[in-house]
Amino acid sequence: MNRTAKLVVSALAFAPLVSFAQDTATIRWGIDPTYPPFEAKQPDGSLAGFDIDLRDAICEQLRAKCVWVEQGFDGMIPALRARKFDVIMSAMTATDERLKQIDFSNKLYASPGALVAPAGSKLLPTAASLAGKRVGIDQGTTQEAYAKAEWATKGVTIVSYQNQDQVYQDLVNGRLDATFQDKTQAGYSFLKTPRGKGYAFAGPDVTDVRITGYGVAMGVRKGDADMKKRLNDAIAAIRANGTYQKIAAKYFDFDIYGAKQQLSAAP
Structure with a gap:
């Protein structure tokens, strides 16, 4: 690392002492806590997950009081626009379609979509392979939009659910042939669990x-x-001072921020 880079990192690391010292207002954060390991509700009612820890670190940088507002994912954007809360922090992907309605921060992380099915099924995430099958998806997600555009018109039955837990429940109960969702979420909250x-x-x-x-x-x-x-x-600061990396290491054994499938941050 050259001297210029060191100075940049140093400046970012201490940014909260200067830039955010006066920021004490309450910020309301919209979340759908049904998507571990990113966000989930614990038995005692508290929230836990990667997004939860990231938000806490960001709020520390902002020196703001932060409160959660629970909201179903499919109603997240309308609720933000209606001023029910100030920020969406709920594993939402920034897409061109969503950018027509709201703005986004720079990237936090990314993960590809993935199909889950009974082991040995030989199914593929293509319309030809899934023709005649029932595929469950969390409504309002980018996976749902993709599946409806690419598969639903070609003989695949897309079944949308209010949350991801309901999707997995119907898969286990034999009502679905497969599910389609974020790969990281599927691995940690379903495939690595007893069910x-x-x-x-x-x-x-x-x-x-x-x-x-x-x-x-x-x-x-x-x-x-x-x-x-x-x-x-705040994102730049926690990445520069190592806080982001420490939080990510609690949940993932790979680079959730810099995976090669990711695109550049939203403008």
């Missing part, structure tokens, strides 16, 4: 831009340039 026994990823990852978009980011209302800048500055 995921007998199931496996089916076929290759799906890295279509409609799924990966510009990576997962925080959503803000259109025109809220101040909030967007504050969030971007």
Whole structure:
């Protein structure tokens, strides 16, 4: 690392002492806590997950009081626009379609889409392979949009659910032939758990831009340039001072931020 780079990192690491010292307002964060390991509700009612820890670190940088507001994922954007909360922090991918309605921070992380089916099924995430099959998907996700565009018109029955837990429950109960969702979420919250026994990823990852978009980011209302800048500055700071990497290491054994399938951060 050259001297210039060191100075940049040093400046970012101490940015909260200067840039965010006066930021004490309450910020409301919209979340659907049904998507581990990113966000989930614990038996005692508390929230836990990668997004939860990231938000706490970001709020520390912002020196703001932060509160969670629970919201179903499919209603997340309308609720943000209606000012029910100020920021979406719920594993939402920044896509061109969503950018027509709201703005996004820079990238937090990204993960490809993946099909899950009974082990040995030989199914593939293609319309030809899934023709005549029932595929469960969490409604409002980029995976749902992709499946409806690419598969539903070609003989594949797409079944949408209010949350991911319901998707897995119907798969286990034999009501679905496969599920299609974020690969990281499927691996950690289903395949590595007892109820995921007998199931496996089916076929290759799906890295279509409609799924990966510009990576997962925080959503803000259109025109809220101040909030967007504050969030971007906080992301840069926690990546520069190592906080981001420490949090990521608690949940993942791979680079969730820099996976090669990711695109550049949203503008």
